[in-house]
Amino acid sequence: MKKAAVCWVSVGGGPAYALWCLPVEGALLVVSGPGEQSAPGLADATGAQVTLRGDHGGRIVTWPAQVTRLRPGTEEWTTAAPLVAAKRLNASGPSAGLVDRWAAEGCALNRLAPAGAPVAGADLPAGSLAEEPRPAPVVRTTRKPFRLHRVRRR
Template structure:
């Protein structure tokens, strides 16, 4: 392995370990999705696709994904890396080890200690293993334009409102 590849590997591992969320775009998914995870044995581990858990669209066993890691303090993009997706067999030794790590990071679980039994029967546990070199940082913004909608957050002030407000102050 070259020194550049070792630096990329170290960057991916450290950034992903320290970030609470990663943005993952599975093959065929329309957009990246923010997912909570844990870094365990050289891969980002995720749990989802079950009741009360995060959806994992486009992430299939044997597929690929693009993972973007943000800075924990500033929220900006640190690194984007390609990943190979593998689903852990429920109840296997690898599954048990990953779930032990995930369980400690799961916040606000509705069922507490029964959570791992629910994950065993109703959810998928995935490993996203770095597969290839990191993508170069973009030169410009990758922000997407908002989808057009008839919904608004602010409208013009009605013409009579200032007079009503002034009258209310005079009565006091």
């Protein structure tokens, strides 16, 4: 978990969403909300399933997580938010401004801590869990490439 940069989080048995995360002290910190990544249901959840994958895309482990929302103005927020903001890729402006924006816009900074035994390797499914991409407003249909001449098939 300490090498994780992306985790897949499922809340309430729903679909898993790939989320950028920051490992800190045996837990993962995840920020979501307006202007940040989408994590439906995570802001108000108390539990979730977290899946971590290896360098080649294969699942390494899935574990139940206790979800704790860190609130602006608390000591936990003051400690964790600047760490997450400093590691945030492609952020516009300085990290202090990012932390202020998260607090003002109601973004959720959640701590995902292990809350039970991970799923053992023998309990993982043998087949693929690949799914069709979920519909999203940013997805466009792919058109066939334009060809100037006819391609002969042998």
